[in-house]
Amino acid sequence: xxxxxxxxxxxxFNEGRVLAxxxxxxxxxxxxxxxxxxxxxCGKTTTLRMIAGLEKPTKGEVLIEGKDVGEIPPEDxxxxxxxxxxxxxxxxxxxxxxxxxxxxxxxxxxxxxxKAEKALETVDLLQYADEYPSIFxxxxxxxxxxxxxxxxxxxxxxxxxxxxxxxxxxxxVFRHELRNLIKDLGLTAIHVTHNQEEAMAIADKIIIMRAGxxxxxxxxxxxxxxxxxxxxxxxxxxxxxxxxFVLKLLDNERMEIWIRLGGPQLITHNFSEKxxxxxxxxxxxxxxxxxLFPQDYDFESSQYDWSNMQFFEAILEASxxxxxxxxxxxxxxxxxxxxxxxPGNFEENFIPGENLIVGIHQDDIHVFRAPDNLLYELSxx
Numbered sequence: 001x002x003x004x005x006x007x008x009x010x011x012x013f014n015e016g017r018v019l020a021x022x023x024x025x026x027x028x029x030x031x032x033x034x035x036x037x038x039x040x041x042c043g044k045t046t047t048l049r050m051i052a053g054l055e056k057p058t059k060g061e062v063l064i065e066g067k068d069v070g071e072i073p074p075e076d077x078x079x080x081x082x083x084x085x086x087x088x089x090x091x092x093x094x095x096x097x098x099x100x101x102x103x104x105x106x107x108x109x110x111x112x113x114x115k116a117e118k119a120l121e122t123v124d125l126l127q128y129a130d131e132y133p134s135i136f137x138x139x140x141x142x143x144x145x146x147x148x149x150x151x152x153x154x155x156x157x158x159x160x161x162x163x164x165x166x167x168x169x170x171x172x173v174f175r176h177e178l179r180n181l182i183k184d185l186g187l188t189a190i191h192v193t194h195n196q197e198e199a200m201a202i203a204d205k206i207i208i209m210r211a212g213x214x215x216x217x218x219x220x221x222x223x224x225x226x227x228x229x230x231x232x233x234x235x236x237x238x239x240x241x242x243x244x245f246v247l248k249l250l251d252n253e254r255m256e257i258w259i260r261l262g263g264p265q266l267i268t269h270n271f272s273e274k275x276x277x278x279x280x281x282x283x284x285x286x287x288x289x290x291x292l293f294p295q296d297y298d299f300e301s302s303q304y305d306w307s308n309m310q311f312f313e314a315i316l317e318a319s320x321x322x323x324x325x326x327x328x329x330x331x332x333x334x335x336x337x338x339x340x341x342x343p344g345n346f347e348e349n350f351i352p353g354e355n356l357i358v359g360i361h362q363d364d365i366h367v368f369r370a371p372d373n374l375l376y377e378l379s380x381x
Contacts, residue, residue: 002065002078002155002188004028004051009060011046016058020046022212023060028205033182033189035199038209038235039381044192045160047209051190052158053077064156079156080149088133088141094120095129097144098151105152119151123181138166139174146181157182157189163198171195175202196236200224208232228272230282230368230377238287240338241378243370246279257281257367263334264312268365280370282377290340291359292316292328292348309359314338316354330358 004027011021021043028034036044049055050062053074061068069077081087089097098119102112120126123143133141142162149157162178163171179202182189193199199206200220208215208223216228227233230241244259250267257266266283275281291309293299299306314330317337321344328340328350340358342348350356371377 003030003063004156004188004190005061005063005066006047006051007061007063009047009050009057009062011043011050011055012058019212021050021057024209024212024214025060026207026214026217028188028190031183031186031188033179033202033204034191035203035206036190036192036209037194037196037199037206038215040194041381042209043212044207044209048158048160048190048192052079052081077156078154079158080146080152080154082142082145082149082157082159082162088144090133092132093129094125094131094133094144097133098148101148101152115151115153116147119147122150122185123147137170139170139177142166142174142178146178150185155187157187159189159191161193162191163193163195171198172201178202200236208235227284227366230284230371230374233284233366233368234378235380238339238341239284240287240290242283242336242338243374244281244283246275246277246281249275249277257283259283259332259334259336263332263336264310266310266312266360266365268362268367271367273369275367275369282368282370282374284366284368285338285360285364287327287339287341289360289364290328290330290338292340292342292350293357293359294350295355295357297357306359308362310362310365311357311359313355314358316350316352316356318352319348319350330356 006024006026008023008025009021010023012019024047036047038044046055050057053069053072056070062070064077089100092100095116098116099112102115117126120129123146125143125147128135133144136144163175166174175198203220205217206220206223207217210231216223216232223232224236227236233239242259242263244257244263246257247265257268314332317329317331320327324344326342326344326346330340331337
């Protein structure tokens with residue numbers, strides 16, 4: 001199985017006036033299911049197209065199995081392509097769609113039949129071989145696209161928004177089926193999407209891009225729990241951000257921060273750079289990590305260990321029931337606002353205007369150096 005490596009790859013358009021990809025390097029291991037995600041215009045599709053051979057890098061190298069493939073056309077890179085728009089031939093049967101590429105390459109009848117049968121059987125479409133694609137909904141068409149890619153002997157699967165045309169409910173089911181198919185076949189897959197939840201659900205590794213550069217690479221859990229920037233923390237999941245400053249350096253691994261203008265003081269150890277006293281910071285914690293208690297909650301009689309929790313007070317402004325979840329809108333004494341999200345069956349009798357006790361575990365508080373342009377860092381574009 002092939003490894004894919006990009007070394008200092010840059011891509012510009014319009015005679016260098018538009019910088020689409022800016023000096024990126026990455027490695028995709030054999031059999032990995034990798035997602036490229038980021039806001040519109042971040043360079044993820046251009047990166048995918050350079051791997052596929054549909055675009056040539058302006059600078060840098062694309063290696064497959066250690067070989068520079070800069071001069072090798074897409075059809076000779078052992079790749080299968082699946083896009084949001086299925087590119088299925090509606091006037092051909094399912095069988096003819098799968099065998100078309102093989103026949104065009106001049107393979108023997110025996111070889112074509114063997115490859116097509118195996119591909120259609122793998123995606124559970126062999127029984128529909130004589131039917132036309134019009135009998136399928138979008139999931140069936142995607143399966144047909146996968147079968148066609150498999151039949152050509154592709155070792156690498158290139159996918160650009162392959163689930164984008166599916167109904168959201170169907171997509172949530174089919175994405176796991178797609179991953180299982182790819183893993184069963186031992187393919188290396190590169191998948192571009194705008195859907196962060198989709199990437200978090202099925203990726204082995206996620207590459208987050210912005211403005212043509214790679215911000216962070218890692219497994220979904222690693223990126224979610226240990227974001228290295230405000231943008232990554234905000235891009236994956238739902239996160240509260242409050243401004244503050246360093247109040248006290250406790251030791252090499254912990255510090256005390258103070259949320260601005262008389263907000264609560266919090267102790268944290270989740271920071272990846274050295275801070276000094278009075279440094280301006282941005283404090284982040286995810287909606288689901290905010291615990292809520294009434295003022296009379298008996299912590300001493302609780303069965304839970306709250307010793308590493310940070311507690312402070314906030315006013316409940318409103319709550320909203322949204323099916324599977326409840327959202328709570330809260331305000332600190334200094335006017336800063338934040339949110340908590342709980343399961344829809346969360347039992348509470350909170351009243352808007354009520355003063356609540358808020359708890360956040362030390363492990364769930366992240367601190368970043370205050371950027372020059374916080375609005376830009378918090379923007380998802």
